[in-house]
Amino acid sequence: LMVWLRRTTHYLFIVVVAVNSTLLTINAGDYIFYTDWAWTSFVVFSISQSTMLVVGAIYYMLFTGVPGTATYYATIMTIYTWVAKGAWFALGYPYDFIAVPVWIPSAMLLDLTYWATRRNKHAAIIIGGTLVGLSLPLFNMINLLLVRDPLEMAFKYPRPTLPPYMTPIEPQVGKFYNSPVALGSGAGAVLSVPIAALGAKLNTWTYRWMPA
Numbered sequence: 001l002m003v004w005l006r007r008t009t010h011y012l013f014i015v016v017v018a019v020n021s022t023l024l025t026i027n028a029g030d031y032i033f034y035t036d037w038a039w040t041s042f043v044v045f046s047i048s049q050s051t052m053l054v055v056g057a058i059y060y061m062l063f064t065g066v067p068g069t070a071t072y073y074a075t076i077m078t079i080y081t082w083v084a085k086g087a088w089f090a091l092g093y094p095y096d097f098i099a100v101p102v103w104i105p106s107a108m109l110l111d112l113t114y115w116a117t118r119r120n121k122h123a124a125i126i127i128g129g130t131l132v133g134l135s136l137p138l139f140n141m142i143n144l145l146l147v148r149d150p151l152e153m154a155f156k157y158p159r160p161t162l163p164p165y166m167t168p169i170e171p172q173v174g175k176f177y178n179s180p181v182a183l184g185s186g187a188g189a190v191l192s193v194p195i196a197a198l199g200a201k202l203n204t205w206t207y208r209w210m211p212a
Contacts, residue, residue, distance in 0.1 A: 007064075010060075010063060010064055011064075011072075014060045014063075014069070014072065014073055014076070015076055017056055017060070017073075018056065018073050018074075018076035018077050018080070019076065019077075019080050021052055021053075021056050021077055022076075022077040022080040022081050022084075023080075042137070042140075042141070042180035042181070042184055043180050043183050043184045043187060045140075045184075046136060046137040046140065046180075046181075046184030046185070046187070046188050047184065047187050047188050047191055049101055049103070049136055049140070050106070050132055050133045050136045050137075050188035050191070050192045051188075051191055051192055051195040053073075053074060053077075053103050053106060053107060053132060053136065054110065054128075054129050054132045054133070054192045054195055054196045054199065055195050055196065055198060055199040055202075056073055056199065057069070057070035057073045057074060057107050057110055057132075057199075058070065058110065058124060058125065058128065058129070058196045058199040058200055058203075059199040059200070059202055059203050060072075060073055061073075061110065061111065061114055061124070062121060062124070062199075062200055062203045063203050065119065067111045067112075067114045067115035067119070068111050068115075069111070070107040070108075070110040070111045070114075071104060071107045071108050071111050073107060074103035074104045074106070074107035074108075075104055075107075077103050078100060078101075078102075078103055078104055081098070081100045081101065082100055084098060085097070085098040085100055096147050099143065099144065099147045100143075101140055101143070102136070102139040102140050102142075102143045103136070105135060105139050106131070106132045106135045106136045106139065107132070109128065109131040109132060109135055110124065110128040110129075110131065110132055113127045113128035113131060114128060121200055124196070124200075125193060125196045125197050125200055126193055126196075128196065129189075129192040129193040129194075129195070129196030129197075130189045130192065130193055132188070132192050132196075133185065133187075133188030133189035133190065133191065133192030133193070134185045134188065134189045135185075136184075136185075136188060137180075137181045137184035137185045137188060138181060138185065141180075141181045
């Protein structure tokens with residue numbers, strides 16, 4: 001019974017933290033940060049999403065020791081964001097008002113790495129972290145290409161809670177770098193590895209008495 005209760009508590013805790021991670025995404029400066037800013041600051045978005053996903057996903061994957069936990073974590077984030085999308089739609093905003101980020105495929109790569117290396121924590125950190133950082137910008141750019149026009153959504157609908165300095169601006173991608181996906185993937189791959197290591201270390205520090 002105690003083992004069952006402990007495992008149930010683990011997974012409920014994952015749900016709570018994944019929901020809070022999603023809230024962080026939705027409220028990162030603007031409650032529809034992704035739709036407004038992805039074209040303008042795609043590299044910044046890619047790095048923030050890669051690192052946020054990998055730190056929580058690897059933490060709970062090692063916490064449970066079960067390959068698949070990272071995908072579970074990303075799935076909760078995705079479902080919660082779709083709920084938020086539906087809420088805005090119900091208020092009369094268009095379907096494209098919120099574009100849901102794509103976390104699940106990158107989390108699956110992390111799980112596959114952990115499973116393929118026979119639950120090798122260091123391989124999950126180095127290989128899995130790199131794969132998350134490399135893949136997430138690719139999946140999210142494909143996602144954005146399917147959105148009708150993020151900038152139209154950004155300018156057409158007012159943001160009563162948005163401060164003036166956060167007003168969406170026209171993208172200036174060409175001035176700074178030629179490929180936001182490549183730069184986001186490169187920077188994300190580099191930064192996701194130490195952040196994954198941090199997630200693994202937090203697991204060690206906090207739950208030495210738990211199976212990892």
